[in-house]
Amino acid sequence: MSLKDQLKIMVVDDMTTSRGLIEQAMNEIGIWNVVSEADGQSAFRTLMAKPVHLVISDYNMPNMDGLQLLEQLRLSKATARIGFILVTGRADNAVLQKGRQLGMNNCLLKPFSVPQMKACIEKVVGRL
Amino acid sequence: MSALLDGFFEECGELLESVFEGLSALEADGGDQEAVNAVFRAVHSIKGGAGAFGLEALVAFSHVLENALDAFRSGAAQIGSKEVQLLYEAGDHLSDLVERAARGQVSGGEMPDLHRALEGICGAVDQEEDAGLDFQPLTLDILPLEPEPAAGFDIVFRPHATLFENGHEPALMLRELGELGAIDVVADLSALPTLDAGLAKTPVLGWQIGLESDCHRAQIAEVFEFAEGLCDLEIIARDAEGLKVEDPVTQSDIDRPEVVERAPARETIRVDLARVDRLINIVGELVISEAMLRQAMTEIPVAKYGPIEAAMGQFRQLSGQLQESVLAIRAQPVKGLFQRMSRIVREAAREAGKEARLVTHGSATEVDRTVVERLVDPLTHMIRNAVDHGLEDSDRRQASGKASTGTVTLSAVHRSGRVVIELQDDGGGIDRERVRQIAIDKGLVGESDELSDAEIDNLLFRPGFSTRSEVSNLSGRGVGMDVVKSEIQALGGRVSIHSEFGVGTTVTISLPLTLAVMEGMVVETAGEILVVPTTALRETFKASNAPLHALGAGGHVLNRRDGLVPVFDLGSALGFRTAPGEYGDHSLLLVETEAGRRVAFAVDRIRDQREVVIKGLQQNYQEIPGVAAATILGDGRIALIVDADQLAEPAVRGGAELYGGAGYVQ
Structure with a gap:
């Protein structure tokens, strides 16, 4: 089984549009095993029951932002080893710094192209 | 891609709503951090989406706005009332850019001054942004997802009496379990008492369930979530060979994610409007067929009628509820509409060189979507009027001891099955002497006419009336208050104006909650059945008992305590017959128009009063004068639904000619 087929990914974004864009990118890359959630809370709840390999999450979300979700994931044994890519609209050093401390695997600046997204994932999991 | 783009613009609408909501919170209590954050988040989301779709102008502007908001957020810049106004302006511009983008205009429409003003705020923020992300990726080994999915589970489930006492049903849980995979359920009958031992008082059944599924344990636990503590439950995972792969875990051991519960966001789905309309139409038909059934039942002998009656009552109640629920789908809060109006106030004030603010009440009040949409134009016009003509300029306000900023208050409230929207300004009020003089100059009223205050105020709604000699950029856009009035009336609404000199003016609009049904009086005349809307109806009586006086050739007036009311044959007005010379057996319906004029319609017979489903004529046929719908x-x-206001006009005019007076005779 190739890595693409094996890889299971969750997309987290409160905006339907951006969620759709990331899902569409996954589709074009050829990653089929994709689930998505519209907020950090439900993402965390779902991941507790059904973990994935990699979470691709937006940073800017109400109630629980991307980094808070990452923190929650790292705190719980069942989800601590899930990979995490943060998608953000701003190159904010403080955010990157905090992400690094929390064990964020990679990040991507919006707007992104499909090859950029692919490269970003490959840097974490290896060649797709 | 285009579906995503459409979705983006739709989402932008919601995001802009949050922007203005945040701004009004900022306006109300200064530097609320959460309000700034909310506005920032919304603008940021718009920028993100716009970037993905290459909407350059939108990206450029939301970027600088975002930076300014970030400066406020981080405390690098202070937010005061001047800044809030700037942000409002920026929000308005952002709305414009979104609208332009939605129309396919990717660039253009920039406002350099606004851009610079925002840049001035965020000047303090460093602009290292475009340097890109400097981040060392952390690699990850892709292992099979843990825990290794089990091939199946063995579940032992034994309900306690409390489970049944709490109204839970094991069969439903087993069925739900069956949705996770193939299940094999064996009932444990060992505790079942023999027949002669009598009835068991405590539950005696248990089940052993084999589940073949690669689902996670938590999903199984979820099925029994509500049975927690009300049963014995064991869930044991096994691998393909049927061996236990884990120690048994009982209900209490299952770790539950400790998540702080927040109030759940309202769950919504997007539905094509056409589907909702179809549903509304069907329910409308259902209401009609219920009426048909009821009608048919009146012909059944009472002995047989009785048993059906109860069922019929229930049916009627249900169809009523169904109708209400369906209409509620189309209902939406007036919030969006009110927010748009706050922009109109700002713009109008800027153009007129006045200071004004909008205060809204009851923005959660829900009204039919179509009503909301069709209120935009009349309300816009009225707000412009209020700012332009109603409010005085700051100097004059201060001279008369008022706050220098004028206040326009917009409120919505549900009142007896209608929604009442009130627009109030704290301006100078209507200058009645001037209004009267203008009306005389324009030939709308005679020099010697005695007019009450209310009548003078209502002159504003007359076609061709404008108190400003010069056409101002604001209100003078080719629509007068007469157009506002007819638009409101087209929605089945009423509009009235009330003013106190020096204190302010209030315009009140009363609207039906929906355009789909209305209350009407069903009447018969000239062999036709007609419906007269009850909103216009004031009184009904028999012509034979009424103080009728013949007047002129075939004309009649009704003598009322407070004046004479012209009588007018409904059948002949609609062209069904020529007017009868005498009214004997006829019934009279006293109708009052929006302008407060009264006229009595003569009909052959009144049948009953009921709710009718409105079917538009325009789209199926054409507009017929005097007929509102069918x-x-x-x-x-x-049955045709009569447009009482329209029909009353010629009648009143006819009357006016007869008496040489204005309107009706006092």
Whole structure:
């Protein structure tokens, strides 16, 4: 089984549009095993029951932002080893710094192209 | 891609709503951090989406706005009332850019001054942004997802009596379990008492369940979530060979994610409007067929009627509820509409060189979507009027001891099955002497006419009336208050104006909650069945008992305590017959128009009063003067719904000519 087929990914974004864009990118890359959630809370709840390999999450979300979700994931044994890519609209050093401390695997600046997204994932999991 | 793009613009609408919501919170209590955050988040989301779709102008502007908001957020810049106004302006511009982008205009429409003003705020923020992300990726080994999915589970489930006492049903849980995979359920009958031992008082059944599924344990636990503590439950995972792969875990051991519960966001789905309309139409038909059924029942002998009656009552109640619920789908809060109006106030004030603010009440009040949409134009015009003509300029306000900023208050409230929207300004009020003089100059009223205050105020709604000699950029856009009035009336609404000199003016609009049904009086005349909307109806009586006086050739007036009311044959007005010379057996309906004029319609017979489903004529036929719409009655016949206001006009005019006076005779 190739890595693409094996890889299971969750997309987290409160905006339907951006969620759709990331899902569409996954589709074009050829990653089929994709689930998505519209907020950090439900993402965390779902991941507790059904973990994935990699979470691709937006940073800017109400109630629980991307980094808070990452923190929650790292705190719980069942989800601590899930990979995490943060998608953000701003190159904010403080955010990157905090992400690094929390064990964020990679990040991507919006707007992104499909090859950029692919490269970003490959840097974490290896060649797709 | 285009579906995503459409979705983006739709989402932008919601995001812009949050922007203005945040701004009004900022305006109300200064530097609320959460309000700034909310505005920032919304603008940021717009920028993100716009970037993905290459909407350059939108990206450029939301970027600088975002930076300014970030400066406020981080405390690098202070937010005061001047800044809030700037942000409002920026929000308005952002709305414009979104609208332009939605129309396919990717660039253009920039406002350099606004851009610079925002840049001035965020000047303090460092602009290292475009340097890109400097981040060392952390690699990850892709292992099979843990825990290794089990091939199946063995579950032992034994309910306690409390489970049944709490109203839970094991069969439903087992069925739900069956949705996770193939299940094999064996009932444990060992505790079942023999027949002669009598009835068991405590539950005696248990089940052993084999589940073949690669689902996670938590999903199984979820099925039994509500049975927690009300049963014995064991879930044991096994691998393909049927061996236990884990120690048994009992219900209490299952770790539950400790998540702080927040109030759940309202769950919504997006539905094509056409589907909702179809549903509304069907329910409308259902209401009609219910009426038909009721009609048919009146012909059944009472002995047989009785048993059906109860069922019929329930049916009627249900169809009523169904109708209400369906209409509620189309209902939406007036919030969006009110927010748009706050922009109109800002713009109008800027153009008129006045200071004004909008205060809204009851923005959660829900009204039919179509009503909301069709209120935009009349309300816009009225708000412009209020700012332009109603409010005085700051100097004059201060001279008369008022706050220098004028206040326009917009409120919505549900009142007896209608929604009442009130627009109030704290301006100078209507200058009645001037209004009267203008009306005389324009020939709308005679020099010697005695007019009450209310009548003078209502002159504003007359076609061709404008108090400003010069056409101002604001209100003078080719629509007068007469157009506002007819638009409101087209929605089945009423509009009235009340003013106190020096204190302010209030315009009140009363609207039906929906355009789909209305209350009407069903009447018969000239062999036709007609419906008169009850909103216009004031009183009904028999012509034979009424103080009728013949007047002129075939004309009649009704003598009322407070004046004479012209009588007018409904059948002949609509061209069904020529007017009868005498009214004997006829019934009279006293109708009052929006302008407060009264006229009595003569009809052959009044049948009953009921709710009717409105079927538009325009789209199926054409507009007919005096007819507002049509409906289908219980017996399947089609009845025209009368436009009382329109019909009353010629009658009143006729009367006015007869008496040489204005309107009706006092």
